[in-house]
Amino acid sequence: MVIQEQVKEIVQRVKDLYSSLEIEKKQLEISNEEEKTTSSYFWNDPIHAKQVMKNIQSNKKLVKKYLKAKCAAEELQVLYDFFKEGEANVKEIEKQVEKTEKILSYIEYKHILSEEEDLLSAVLQISSGAGGTESCDWSNMLMRMYLMWGQKNNYKITKIHHVPGDIVGIKSVTLEFEGEYAFGYLKGENGVHRLVRISPFDSNAKRHTSFASVYVYPLISDSIEIEVKSSDIVWETFRSSGTGGQNVNKVETGVRLRYQGLIIENTESRSQQRNKEKALQLLKSRLFEIEMQKRLYKREAIETKKKKIKWGSQIRNYIMHPYKLVKDLRTGYETSDVDSVMNGELNDLLKKSYMVKSAIQTS
Template sequence: MISGPEIESLLERAHALGGYLDVAKRSERVQALNEKRLLPDYWDDAEAAQANERAIASENEWLQAYKIVREHAEDVSVLIELSEEESEDLGEEIEASCNALQRLIESLELRSMLSGEDDHRNAILTINPGAGGTESQDWAEMLLRMYTRYAERQGFKVSILGHQAGEVAGIKSASLSVQGEFAYGYLKAESGVHRLVRISPFDSNSRRHTSFASVFVYPEIDETIEIDLRAADIELQTFRSGGKGGQNVNKLDTGVRLIWTGALSNGEEVRVAAECTEERSQLQNRERAMTMLKSRVYRLEQAIQEEEKNKREAQKKRIDFGSQIRSYVFQPYTMVNDHRTELKITDVQSVMDGDLHAFIKAYLLQ
């Protein structure tokens, strides 16, 4: 049973959240943005008007989320008053309301950590197995399932952009589009190398094997971000696709791979590729592949800016997407260990079923 001091602390947290989120200033900003809508030439500059509409929607979403927290806090206060005035035993109702309030507060507190320039965007997530053949390919497919389950838990829309099956089991590569508010902000915590330790189902001697797979997450760009890639620098490759193509599957070259060769802002020459196989036509696959290609180049440019910023600020901590971030041990004991935050969870199955909230929260709060 939740105690009186715990309830008081929870209500204080709910109240303090209004100041932390700067609700008053957000309300003033919404009012100012709404006043722009009244201008007769508001839609003359469609791009500026759309940016204004997005800003209004974003601020209103924060205000609505805080309003829900405040209303739940008021409900808890009312239940406590009724319990005291009428001597009713409302302990179960009070505890249930407090638990709901705590979940809302924690969710909003976590979301408030997502203040990066691209945190609000959709995400593109790619998975590639490390060396080890079938073992690593099977592990990569397990990760694909894990992230699909996580996205579904969060209410995100998930679609496969590209998928290459392994010869025996698992996958050689996969790309996912994860669409939803702050999808990139949450999933960016997952970029890095993931390590699996288990008794191999592919080893007739039942020996313990270690497998690796890399996960890379980057924001999906939209029309608000300009990435100028010269057509002359992009190589188009087409191939037979195993996607949705219906009668066209394995008959027409509907799969598309785009390869851009060029220099980044720091002068580094790079070769970036993106492919899509899941749409019904070559044109649709080409459009999706171009979005993926631009998103990857954009993320590379971001990494350059972040590295320069870290150098300027003399930060010891560097962003390194190639580092091992988490180990998943199935045998001889069960443990998922995040090496960045030192968070350890023994319920491996729940993690593999997409329960990544604790890991993502620990990463964002560190």
């Protein structure tokens, strides 16, 4: 019986989560760390104290979600018992299954994002490819897509650096998404995004193909120490372009940091000093990401099984003519609802990517 199998599967998934999430261990950690916060010396080291508080809140959220899933599964089991006695109908069972499934899927998804860096905020860079106006317009469309995704998922978004196109759109843009799991969600967006459409800039209404590159790296927190050799840093300043007040275009507030082949640009603030401080944070984040990739490549067993995600590899097609289709080339996931995707409805695409990646790594 289908309903019986659904109930059985959900109950088993809840049991599996209790073990894989180490709920008992996390409850003990919460108790021990909360006891530490009562010490009069706790705030003597503010950075460590903030990290402890963050861990407590993160563990509490996870345990609370698990208990909610457990409660929903128990309610489903009781409802199923009533159903067998003829005191509940199929619709009631299906409604409870859907409710429990939604909670479980959320927890399982978050469990996949279990790497240290997944919890961090993210920096996302978009760069237009060859094609001039077409690619600049496509980069602008991608920027709008990610901005709408960030807004819908309650992230604080800051535009760190922006280079406009010569006619329309953007040549490049750097965005910061501040909030938990921003990097975990967005890290799979690394690569080349391809657009196929009838160009609004072509008087002959011909079909054009445009490319833009997306690069995502985690924004490190104060709790992560990254060594930077001051002697290797070269600073340059320049006048910012675009809007931002009278001071922006008259004073060299924009900064460019060069470090061992890396280049970081920042025009976020009207203050050159604040832009320098932010550029240093971005540099440390890039260095952290490079080290993170080195660790990843050392996992030879996994590396032989999975497809490498690297700058220059095409990951997704967005087709708007002759038919509508968004297809992820890594997972095979596709949808004809292109408008929703371009309006920031990316969670299904992101989730499928990590579900497939997790299955590969554990196989």
